Amino acid sequence: MTEEEVVAGTYCGRCGRELTDGGHEDCRRALALEPPRYCADCRRRMVVQVHPMGWTARCSVHGVLEPASEDPR
Numbered sequence: 001m002t003e004e005e006v007v008a009g010t011y012c013g014r015c016g017r018e019l020t021d022g023g024h025e026d027c028r029r030a031l032a033l034e035p036p037r038y039c040a041d042c043r044r045r046m047v048v049q050v051h052p053m054g055w056t057a058r059c060s061v062h063g064v065l066e067p068a069s070e071d072p073r
Helices: 025-031
Strands: 047-051 054-059 063-065
Touching: none
Parallel strands: none
Antiparallel strands: 047 054, 054 063
16 A cells, blocks of 8 residues: 555544644555554544554454555566
């Protein structure tokens, strides 16, 4: 999942605020390095697990998000 996909919903994946509520440039930069904490569709706080190979984030309504693979194999 790219940072654009994480913040493509109605809410910011990092701070949880509506995307129309001010600038989210800091959030976009941070999401390039860390997993989202809020569901971009429903604003629920997600259960995030960081592991050596990446991360997973689970919304109780929308399911599991995983980062997009950057390995083109």
